[in-house]
Amino acid sequence: MLEFPNAKINLGLHVTEKRTDGYHNLETILFPIAIKDALEIHDSNELELTINGAEIPGDINQNLCIRAFKLLERDYNLPAQHITLLKNIPIGAGLGGGSSDAAALINLLDRKFELGISVSKKMQYASLLGSDCAFFIENKPVYATGIGNVFEEIELDLKAFKIVVVMPDVHVSTENAYKNIVPRKSDVNLRDVIKQPVGTWKENMRNDFEATVFAAHPVIADLKDLMYSQGALFASMSGSGASVFGIFDHYVPIKLPANYKIYENL
Numbered sequence: 001m002l003e004f005p006n007a008k009i010n011l012g013l014h015v016t017e018k019r020t021d022g023y024h025n026l027e028t029i030l031f032p033i034a035i036k037d038a039l040e041i042h043d044s045n046e047l048e049l050t051i052n053g054a055e056i057p058g059d060i061n062q063n064l065c066i067r068a069f070k071l072l073e074r075d076y077n078l079p080a081q082h083i084t085l086l087k088n089i090p091i092g093a094g095l096g097g098g099s100s101d102a103a104a105l106i107n108l109l110d111r112k113f114e115l116g117i118s119v120s121k122k123m124q125y126a127s128l129l130g131s132d133c134a135f136f137i138e139n140k141p142v143y144a145t146g147i148g149n150v151f152e153e154i155e156l157d158l159k160a161f162k163i164v165v166v167m168p169d170v171h172v173s174t175e176n177a178y179k180n181i182v183p184r185k186s187d188v189n190l191r192d193v194i195k196q197p198v199g200t201w202k203e204n205m206r207n208d209f210e211a212t213v214f215a216a217h218p219v220i221a222d223l224k225d226l227m228y229s230q231g232a233l234f235a236s237m238s239g240s241g242a243s244v245f246g247i248f249d250h251y252v253p254i255k256l257p258a259n260y261k262i263y264e265n266l
């Protein structure tokens, strides 16, 4: 059985306060985009994960696919699976690829074994694996608050636009990005901003991670400038970086350093 876990971008991201548990409260719009991994499961004698495509750093036994399987295995009688992941979503990009794989695995196991887990229960499982993981269970545009796991569905259709994502040759650790941030209350309501024409977003929408991440990695700031110089209506770093996306009404291919990856026609 096969799924294609997709990436997300953040349209605006306000980190509003540090919590006593060390996490941060935030406000953001999470929007699904069509950069996709491929995830397949087959019955097997033992739990196994084979990864093709991009290399994922860290212990394979700590991969979010394995952690998602083990989480459900605690509550359901699941036969061992051979999980095959084709990794295409860039890693450490702010695109939520790991969380998306984990959520897709929860959905796959629920479907394959007819577990009948409710959407809200699947979201609860996903929340245990990552702050933004629950978003990928339903994969609809949402206004997210809390630590990124409390959702309000929103109407937002960007099909009339071209979204372009560029991943430079740097990676940003989400944990470090949060360590360096100084939380502040937001002055705009993102749900109101996204109701306005995309061309107005530049004046009204910010990603709070940009200040510190751009200072540490000026190439990311350069990429955002490049998007605007190519005619983007709105451009931003996604999440805690390092990818940058542009929203265009017409798009001229951008010249980029050879080691940058570009995802077009999204």
Ligand SMILES: C[C@@](CO)(OP(=O)(O)O)[C@H](O)COP(=O)(O)OP(=O)(O)OC[C@H]1O[C@@H](n2ccc(N)nc2=O)[C@H](O)[C@@H]1O
Pocket: 010, 013, 022, 023, 024, 025, 026, 028, 093, 094, 095, 096, 097, 099, 129, 130, 131, 132, 133, 146, 147, 148, 174, 175, 178, 238, 239, 240, 241
């Ligand atoms: C920044 C965001 C914005 O959508 O996306 P990415 O850039 O990772 O894609 C998310 O908040 C990332 O969510 P996620 O990637 O699931 O984070 P987690 O694995 O739960 O946490 C990684 C680390 O970031 C910090 N963290 C995460 C979320 C949060 N609201 N406050 C935090 O302080 C914690 O130190 C945690 O140990």
Ligand SMILES: Nc1ncnc2c1ncn2[C@@H]1O[C@H](COP(=O)(O)OP(=O)(O)O)[C@@H](O)[C@H]1O
Pocket: 056, 057, 058, 062, 063, 064, 065, 090, 091, 092, 093, 094, 095, 096, 097, 098, 099, 101, 102, 172, 174, 239, 241, 242
């Ligand atoms: N299936 C997975 N895909 C990507 N990263 C994973 C996965 N499982 C665990 N990870 C770990 O999560 C970290 C960040 O993952 P990712 O979700 O790609 O980035 P981001 O938080 O920037 O969106 C990686 O450094 C990796 O070690």
